[in-house]
Amino acid sequence: MAKAARTAISPTRQEDYPQWYQEVIKAADLAEASPVRGCMVIKPWGYALWENMQAALDRMFKETGHENAYFPLFIPMSFLEKEAQHVEGFAKECAVVTHHRLEPGPEGGLVPAGPLEEPLIVRPTSETIIGAMFAKWIESYRDLPLLINQWANVVRWELRTRLFLRTAEFLWQEGHTAHATSEEAMVETRRMLDVYARFAEDYMAMPVIRGEKTAQERFPGAVSTFCIEAMMQDFKALQAGTSHFLGQNFSKAQNIKFQDPQGNEVHAWTTSWGVSTRLVGALIMTHGDDDGLMLPPRLAPKHVVLLPIYRNDEERQSVMEYCRHLKRDLERVVYDGAPVRVLLDERDLRGGEKSWYHVKRGVPIRAEIGPRDVAANAVFFVRRDLLSEKRTMPRDEFLTRLPGLLEAMQQALLDRALALRDQNTRTIDRIEEFREFFTPRNADAPEIHGGFAWCHWSEHPAVEQAMADLKVTIRCIPLEGVGPDGSATPGKCLFTGGPSTGRALFAKAY
């Protein structure tokens, strides 16, 4: 492999951040565009990462009392129309099924035939179809709470797509719950937001800000929407998960009623919450560097890759034998409650090419095993986030210390992401400073500027207008204790001078 650039990925993040993102996905072989407009193909390495995310989240959902179920892909058009704001929010991006077969056309080829009486929408989200089932299932307060989750594909017709971040079809989970009281539904909404925050920080090593969306950014049909927001390495915000308190909006539209202990018929209170394959994009942009992907150990499809190095058949034999035994013993080591995942790469490739292959794919620990290591009963290895720190360790010590090495890397990634966010977060009280903060300064890296700004605000339309040319939005109103000290104290709106009850988080966003 001709390696002209000093980094494995070209362009670098500084040179062209959006293009760097695409190149990392390509170099790590995570996904690619498909011949179907807006739809991506998730390749094995990317899918294995998503499977690990799924497994961790699924465990957390089950621990909090939720059960998985599966509901139809199709939603009758009339169902979508039941909640006025909901349909308005999704009508512009619906894939519509109108026919149920193909037949030979008058000019040869096939044409759609068998028109449906009522068009079907490919689910963009499932509140309406799941709500219709909830209305059948719920009769009494004894049936509540009803705590359901679905892992599924959904479709929202997008014209400007980006792999993982915005695609017409994506994979996600959607939780849907019904409760007897407003309070219980709100507790659930906040509980699942906390689950998402915990997953982001403990598994993805991605720090997040928990907060509530302003009215403009609410989920269509929700009473309130909560979110987690993360800072990417271009200092933009990425909304990584949302949890919606739906009040009685959907239960009234869909007749989800129960008899309370006093015998009264009452509408249930519902919630919904979801995260998607967008998290893979968030992970890439949080930890990737100019040499490619960097995987937090807890989610890495492989923790360790073993690369045998030899010059002739004799060396090959002893190195391979050593590697196979090492692999077997490594797989008996437990990390994060499960056996360490090891790849022995036996392919016939040049050593440098092979090393960079795994660097770009983000494997946490790369061990290169040559005759010298075999002779010394040692392991030569490099941590993906410390490429210049080459280390050699006695074999037994490596086996013993591996869980600690992985956990140290997991923690180091979180610390680094936290430091980046802290360095690029400001409390701003002057409009000039705000404008300056969000205006590109470095012509060489026009994409990387700004950050998170905590500012006083009000609901006046002038606020949105003032930010429009900067492409800045209010990401969220922080939950209690989440913003910087004093951010919950009243002040003056940065844009109108009017009264503000506290600071909100401002940023450019994906």
Added chain:
Amino acid sequence: MAKAARTAISPTRQEDYPQWYQEVIKAADLAEASPVRGCMVIKPWGYALWENMQAALDRMFKETGHENAYFPLFIPMSFLEKEAQHVEGFAKECAVVTHHRLEPGPEGGLVPAGPLEEPLIVRPTSETIIGAMFAKWIESYRDLPLLINQWANVVRWELRTRLFLRTAEFLWQEGHTAHATSEEAMVETRRMLDVYARFAEDYMAMPVIRGEKTAQERFPGAVSTFCIEAMMQDFKALQAGTSHFLGQNFSKAQNIKFQDPQGNEVHAWTTSWGVSTRLVGALIMTHGDDDGLMLPPRLAPKHVVLLPIYRNDEERQSVMEYCRHLKRDLERVVYDGAPVRVLLDERDLRGGEKSWYHVKRGVPIRAEIGPRDVAANAVFFVRRDLLSEKRTMPRDEFLTRLPGLLEAMQQALLDRALALRDQNTRTIDRIEEFREFFTPRNADAPEIHGGFAWCHWSEHPAVEQAMADLKVTIRCIPLEGVGPDGSATPGKCLFTGGPSTGRALFAKAY
């Protein structure tokens, strides 16, 4: 609960087998029809069963070198048209997306808008879209074999649907592989058939016949289709999985080519194989009885349910404490490589109602714990397949013997299913006997008759005709060593008297 019938399910299998099937699904709360024509809702208990099937199959796929990936839900109409037989096979049952948004119609309400240039088909299977990607990914013999699996939903527009057995949308896995030679592709085709057979027998406790389909029953576009066929309790056959050798049909239609070691461009040889949520239907009909579902322990969402029995608050406290400790200790017991799955049902329901609830749902072991068991430090329990054998065991013995008890039940279910199949399988050489075998005799149970018949056959159209009025089909030509002794010896076709190379399996089928 008024229990008028002597069995928990009414009608019984004898009384009305198809209706019994629906009632078991309802009583076990596995699934139900949705408001979307032909699409079902898989409820938590049914979905947990499917998840356990998925987990076991996924492990087997990975052990045989396959990797998961994800491909688009939509297939451009022109892709489907590339393989002539393939499109002919699926054109009549396609959900067709023609528009990408909704807008207000002239008469109020919404209408489909934004017509697509080319209609999109909701995947009925993914050979064409996955093949398009394989064509991009495969360049050299070094890229082969390419071994991919996808877990996904697919849609085949069905008008006459039955829960799990035939629905417009269903969940499945589809394996897609490409190989350098015909031989390797055939080995893969047969390997995955064997994986399915192993899964059916070892996990579902469902014996299957492995064989090849006749030309009429082949997958559209395949060179040969292999299947596993199981006998249900109404003696009908159910095709439980298929594995297709696609030859070069799809690689030629889609230009999947590679450079061989000599530098020649060659078309790859491909396979595909799949099983679906239909397996849940197969499991219900293999093991269910007139008291409901019966779950093979290896796939049961819960292995043991604990039912506390008490008459007053004082008893309640000691019984509940005993149950909680028992649950904790049971969950430390390992069965089939994982902790035993225990449900402690604390709901405030009458004892009888609660017991039948879990009988109908098929939980392998039901333990009822009352003050007497607490005092004796014992466990009173019943195995789902031996409801009349009530047993009491000292607590410690129960903990020690539980894995054996579960494994014994797993084996008993397989043995019983094997016995049923053996009792209802015949080798038939006279047309009169064939007709009699497949003609309903018992007017009280018109659905339950026939069985598996091993008969000599030929490819003459008269064979299909002769069977048409009996609704019998050739299920498969058995693999070597699978049929009864001597079935591979030539003989005379039962229907035409012409030469036959061996016996095939005849049955009515789902």
